[in-house]
Amino acid sequence: MFRFVMRRLMWALPMTLIITFVVYVALRVGTDPLASYLRVNQRASEKKIQQYIETNGLYEGFGGYVRGYLQWLQGFVTFDWPRSIKGSREVWPEFRDAMFNTLRLGLTATFLGILIGLSFGIFVALKPGGLRDATVSTSSFVAISTPPYVSALLLQLLFAVYWSKWFGQSLLPTSGVYPPGHRGFDLVLMIKHMILPVTVVVIQVVAVYARYMRASLLEVLNSEYMRTARSKGISERRVLVRHALRNALIPIVTVAAIDIGAILGGLIITERIFSYPGLGDFFLGAYDNGDFPQMMPWMFFFTLVVIAFNLLADVLYAVLDPRIRLG
Amino acid sequence: MTVEPILAVDGLVKHFTVKTARGVRAYKNTVQAVSNVSFSVRPGETLGLVGESGSGKTTVGRCILRLIEPTAGSVRFQGEELVGMRAERLRELRRDMQIVFQDPYASLDPRLTVGTSIAEPLEVQRIPGDHRARVKELLELVGLSPDHSRRFPHEFSGGQRQRIGIARALASNPKLLVLDEPVSALDVSIQAGVVNLLADLQDQLGLAYVFIAHDLSVVRHVSHNVAVMYLGKLVEVATAETLYERASHPYTRALLSAIPVPDPGVERGRRRIMLEGDVPSPIDPPSGCRFRTRCPKAQDHCAVEEPALVDRGQGHPVACHFPD
Amino acid sequence: MSPRRMAVRRFVKHRAALISLIILGIMVLFILLAPFTARYGVNEAVFKTSPEKPNSFLSPRGIAWLGTDDIGRDLYSRLIYGLRVSILIGLASAFFGTILGVAIGAVAGLRGGWIDDLLMRVTDLFLAFPFLVTLLVLRSVMSNVPWLKPIVGNPTSIRFVVILFVLFGWMGVARLMRGQVLALKEREFVEAARALGASNTRIVLRHLLPNSAGPILVALTFAVSGNIIAEATLGFFGYGPQPGAGATSLGKLVGGAKGALLPGYWWLVVFPCVILILVSLCVNFVGDGLRDATDPKLDGNR
Ligand SMILES: Nc1ncnc2c1ncn2[C@@H]1O[C@H](COP(=O)(O)OP(=O)(O)OP(=O)(O)O)[C@@H](O)[C@H]1O
Ligand code: SF4
Ligand SMILES: [Mg+2]
Numbered sequence: 001m002f003r004f005v006m007r008r009l010m011w012a013l014p015m016t017l018i019i020t021f022v023v024y025v026a027l028r029v030g031t032d033p034l035a036s037y038l039r040v041n042q043r044a045s046e047k048k049i050q051q052y053i054e055t056n057g058l059y060e061g062f063g064g065y066v067r068g069y070l071q072w073l074q075g076f077v078t079f080d081w082p083r084s085i086k087g088s089r090e091v092w093p094e095f096r097d098a099m100f101n102t103l104r105l106g107l108t109a110t111f112l113g114i115l116i117g118l119s120f121g122i123f124v125a126l127k128p129g130g131l132r133d134a135t136v137s138t139s140s141f142v143a144i145s146t147p148p149y150v151s152a153l154l155l156q157l158l159f160a161v162y163w164s165k166w167f168g169q170s171l172l173p174t175s176g177v178y179p180p181g182h183r184g185f186d187l188v189l190m191i192k193h194m195i196l197p198v199t200v201v202v203i204q205v206v207a208v209y210a211r212y213m214r215a216s217l218l219e220v221l222n223s224e225y226m227r228t229a230r231s232k233g234i235s236e237r238r239v240l241v242r243h244a245l246r247n248a249l250i251p252i253v254t255v256a257a258i259d260i261g262a263i264l265g266g267l268i269i270t271e272r273i274f275s276y277p278g279l280g281d282f283f284l285g286a287y288d289n290g291d292f293p294q295m296m297p298w299m300f301f302f303t304l305v306v307i308a309f310n311l312l313a314d315v316l317y318a319v320l321d322p323r324i325r326l327g
Numbered sequence: 328m329t330v331e332p333i334l335a336v337d338g339l340v341k342h343f344t345v346k347t348a349r350g351v352r353a354y355k356n357t358v359q360a361v362s363n364v365s366f367s368v369r370p371g372e373t374l375g376l377v378g379e380s381g382s383g384k385t386t387v388g389r390c391i392l393r394l395i396e397p398t399a400g401s402v403r404f405q406g407e408e409l410v411g412m413r414a415e416r417l418r419e420l421r422r423d424m425q426i427v428f429q430d431p432y433a434s435l436d437p438r439l440t441v442g443t444s445i446a447e448p449l450e451v452q453r454i455p456g457d458h459r460a461r462v463k464e465l466l467e468l469v470g471l472s473p474d475h476s477r478r479f480p481h482e483f484s485g486g487q488r489q490r491i492g493i494a495r496a497l498a499s500n501p502k503l504l505v506l507d508e509p510v511s512a513l514d515v516s517i518q519a520g521v522v523n524l525l526a527d528l529q530d531q532l533g534l535a536y537v538f539i540a541h542d543l544s545v546v547r548h549v550s551h552n553v554a555v556m557y558l559g560k561l562v563e564v565a566t567a568e569t570l571y572e573r574a575s576h577p578y579t580r581a582l583l584s585a586i587p588v589p590d591p592g593v594e595r596g597r598r599r600i601m602l603e604g605d606v607p608s609p610i611d612p613p614s615g616c617r618f619r620t621r622c623p624k625a626q627d628h629c630a631v632e633e634p635a636l637v638d639r640g641q642g643h644p645v646a647c648h649f650p651d
Numbered sequence: 652m653s654p655r656r657m658a659v660r661r662f663v664k665h666r667a668a669l670i671s672l673i674i675l676g677i678m679v680l681f682i683l684l685a686p687f688t689a690r691y692g693v694n695e696a697v698f699k700t701s702p703e704k705p706n707s708f709l710s711p712r713g714i715a716w717l718g719t720d721d722i723g724r725d726l727y728s729r730l731i732y733g734l735r736v737s738i739l740i741g742l743a744s745a746f747f748g749t750i751l752g753v754a755i756g757a758v759a760g761l762r763g764g765w766i767d768d769l770l771m772r773v774t775d776l777f778l779a780f781p782f783l784v785t786l787l788v789l790r791s792v793m794s795n796v797p798w799l800k801p802i803v804g805n806p807t808s809i810r811f812v813v814i815l816f817v818l819f820g821w822m823g824v825a826r827l828m829r830g831q832v833l834a835l836k837e838r839e840f841v842e843a844a845r846a847l848g849a850s851n852t853r854i855v856l857r858h859l860l861p862n863s864a865g866p867i868l869v870a871l872t873f874a875v876s877g878n879i880i881a882e883a884t885l886g887f888f889g890y891g892p893q894p895g896a897g898a899t900s901l902g903k904l905v906g907g908a909k910g911a912l913l914p915g916y917w918w919l920v921v922f923p924c925v926i927l928i929l930v931s932l933c934v935n936f937v938g939d940g941l942r943d944a945t946d947p948k949l950d951g952n953r
Contacts, residue, residue, distance in 0.1 A: 015772075015776075019776060023788070026788050026789075026792050027788065027791075029792050029795055029796060030788055030789075030790075030791030030792035030793075030794075030795050031791050031795070032795055138667070141932065141935060141936065141939070142928070142932055144935070145876065145928060145931040145932040145935050146928050146931075146932075147880050147883060147884060147927070147931075149884070149887050149905070150905065150924045150927060150928060153905075153908055153909070153912065153920050153924055154920070154921070154924060156912055157912060157917060157920050157921070161912060161913060161915050161917075162915065162917070165915060260779075261778070261779040261780055261781055261782075262781075262782075264781045265781030265782050265783055265784070267781075268781055268783055268784065269783060269884065269888075272888065283784065284888070287787055287791075302780065302781070302784070306776065306779040306780060307776075309779075310775065310776075310779060389842075392846055394842055394845060394846055417848075418848040418850075419848075421846060421847060421848035422848070425846065425847075426843070426846050428839045428842070428843060429839075430839055433838055433839040433840060434839040434840050434843050435840055435843075436840040436844075436857075436858050436861075436862070437654060437840075437862070438654055438858075438861040438862055438864075439857075439861075440653075447844065447847055447849070447857075448847040448848070451844075451847050451848050451849045451853065452847070452848060479653060479654060481654075492843075495843075495847075499847075
């Protein structure tokens with residue numbers, strides 16, 4: 001086991017470097033950091049521009065890209081990050097705050113979503129084919145077909161705009177973490193601001209996991225081995241709890257780890273609509289400005305997360321399923 | 328009576344590389360599926376190739392047609408060496424040698440009508456003539472109705488599908504057919520029908536067969552010669568009569584004793600030689616004689632030296648230190 | 652009965668899929684007959700009821716069934732024209748993406764070796780990244796490489812978006828096709844074809860493709876809804892196509908809903924959203940029905 005994990009870990013490092021290098025080149029080509037800088041800072045002096053090129057390592061040609069990447073990487077790991085294009089601000093503090101905001105939103109939503117989704121899945125798998133099954137399956141299908149910004153728009157329309165029209169005061173806030181001008185920490189306010197975005201993400205996650213769980217559990221329940229367990233007179237309840245759930249969760253755990261990209265993707269969109277200052281909002285803001293010094297750390301961070309979760313999925317699968325071959 | 332053999336296999340070896348997991352570690356292993364197999368088949372004759380499951384029979388069959396590359400050895404068809412042959416020439420030669428597969432459920436493309444499947448060799452080999460008429464003729468030849476050509480494989484029984492497979496193999500008028508357990512997947516009640524069909528076809532068309540089977544009873548009536556395989560090696564080769572009367576390898580004798588005898592009196596008094604244990608893994612075959620782990624006559628010497636397949640003067644080669 | 656007829660029969664039994672197909676059929680009729688079904692031009696303002704009353708932001712009524720937008724254009728007509736662009740983008744990009752994916756997947760599956768390894772690693776990671784980010788980065792690279800300009804066109808053109816979605820969309824199909832090839836390669840009927848002397852090309856075209864038609868068709872269907880949603884997403888955030896002067900797409904219309912939210916012009920929010928959900932839901936249901944209909948596990952006794 002240890003060797004398996006070690007081997008995968010040894011792979012992860014070169015993978016990270018290769019991918020981030022590709023991303024680096026893509027961003028250099030795609031967002032043209034120099035042009036973006038000139039666009040945002042139209043009256044920058046020649047000296048300022050030269051300084052910007054040097055701190056960011058914006059050399060030309062393939063060799064220049066490699067050199068620039070290495071320089072960037074060195075600065076990145078030593079926490080000597082170049083300042084943002086717009087307003088020449090420090091990137092790390094904003095990135096860190098955004099990260100915590102996203103973690104708060106993402107963890108809450110994922111946790112709630114998976115919990116509710118799995119329960120729904122179990123609930124319908126126990127009685128497949130009936131009205132209950134049809135209702136849950138159809139609603140999850142609708143939810144999957146609804147992009148997050150659409151549900152967000154509809155929720156905002158209902159709970160903020162029309163609620164205030166009908167009852168004089170909107171039920172839930174639609175943007176930010178706190179109302180404008182608020183200072184300090186206020187748990188109740190914060191939760192209130194999180195309800196709508198969390199709901200939007202939860203709807204998606206619930207739909208996906210309810211379907212996974214239903215399919216997975218049904219497969220296990222119909223397997224030969226479950227029939228044997230039942231025929232041996234083990235009670236339905238014990239069969240379910242002892243064997244079926246455990247086996248049904250194995251593929252789901254793996255999927256969950258790989259799915260992290262999809263969940264993060266939903267988060268990015270949701271954050272944007274609710275002007276929630278998380279990593280998604282951070283990225284889109286940086287993208288709009290072509291802000292290379294802000295985007296690169298973001299990309300590096302996400303590459304790490306994606307690779308880590310891929311690795312985690314492999315390992316979890318191996319641990320949970322003794323039949324798996326580790327080739 | 329020295330007729331040139333149509334097929335001559337010499338020193339055939341096939342190894343597969345497989346990855347296996349033991350605990351969480353992965354190993355690369357070599358499966359010695361076929362080790363140094365030699366035999367020949369004359370035109371119009373049948374060689375029965377017999378052995379338990381996993382002994383390498385299918386692998387031999389696939390090597391003969393070069394569906395897989397042999398690791399070593401030579402396969403000569405009508406005097407031409409197939410191993411290392413250019414792809415175009417090989418494609419031409421496939422007109423003359425065909426294979427009927429073990430599993431009639433898997434060997435027909437479910438998306439094609441039976442007629443299309445049977446006509447495929449005609450198309451691929453660009454054989455001129457009216458393909459539709461030829462398909463009808465072939466269907467009749469194997470005892471099916473010509474109207475069946477527009478149906479799909481899933482509408483047929485196993486026995487019928489095997490007949491379709493035979494019809495397809497016959498389409499290009501081959502001279503050699505490799506029959507890979509053509510009846511093992513079928514009900515005993517319809518096995519005889521297919522075997523008789525094959526025997527009739529051989530008489531009519533002068534085909535040579537390599538007839539693969541996992542027990543001696545099936546090949547008994549159709550083979551001129553029989554080769555017995557164990558764990559990738561030939562252990563005994565003889566004419567059918569000799570083998571059924573004077574088998575001298577312990578493994579062949581065990582196989583023979585497993586065939587039920589129709590006469591109840593004899594059946595009751597018959598002594599079966601029971602083989603103990605499982606077939607060892609071809610990844611790690613036993614030293615010396617590969618059969619020694621299950622051989623009732625094994626001696627210490629058997630573990631040390633590998634018995635060669637030698638002919639003791641009766642045109643009946645046996646690989647055993649202590650033959651009967 | 653042929654496998655195709657059996658599949659059709661099973662599809663018809665999937666009620667939601669059948670209803671969805673009918674709804675989609677009606678939608679397609681509407682957009683094909685747009686000159687007749689739409690009551691106003693895409694860029695045309697509805698007639699003023701009286702000279703002093705403005706015709707912008709009219710709520711749904713007789714002269715504008717689904718209300719009007721900020722400059723007085725009829726939402727109903729604009730939805731028809733917008734749907735036309737969105738469905739065109741969805742179909743075209745799904746179609747070409749699937750062809751590309753099938754070709755690459757077949758090569759990877761047949762060839763194996765390092766090509767295969769590389770391809771699968773790349774697609775794994777590509778798919779693991781949040782899709783909006785990948786799309787945006789890909790988009791900016793495509794629009795900033797000078798020699799690509801003549802091929803991909805302007806970033807706001809429909810062609811650009813289709814190419815973008817094709818480049819993004821082949822990967823899922825490639826993995827699917829590769830899996831199919833690997834599984835089918837082991838089946839005896841493929842080996843049988845080889846024994847007959849069939850070439851690789853023939854094996855792919857004659858045996859592998861038809862036997863993967865079901866899963867490919869399903870993937871194609873889901874790609875259509877995926878791409879319609881992707882277009883809407885880009886449009887919503889303002890990165891989408893800006894087709895022609897005043898022409899529109901579902902993405903643009905849904906994006907326009909943002910501004911209508913706070914003043915409470917609910918029709919500008921609700922109707923585009925509902926149409927978008929309806930299209931993607933119906934296409935998904937059809938995909939689901941196709942999946943059931945072509946599932947080989949349900950195919951006869953094979
Ligand atoms: N493609 C392959 N890769 C790895 N090992 C293989 C492969 N094909 C066959 N083998 C192994 O080679 C050995 C011989 O297999 P083969 O199919 O030739 O046996 P067989 O005598 O035809 O058995 P059966 O009666 O079951 O058909 C077996 O141990 C099998 O596992
Ligand atoms: S060599 Fe020995 S072990 Fe092998 S068959 Fe003969 S007697 Fe048995
Ligand atoms: Mg076999």
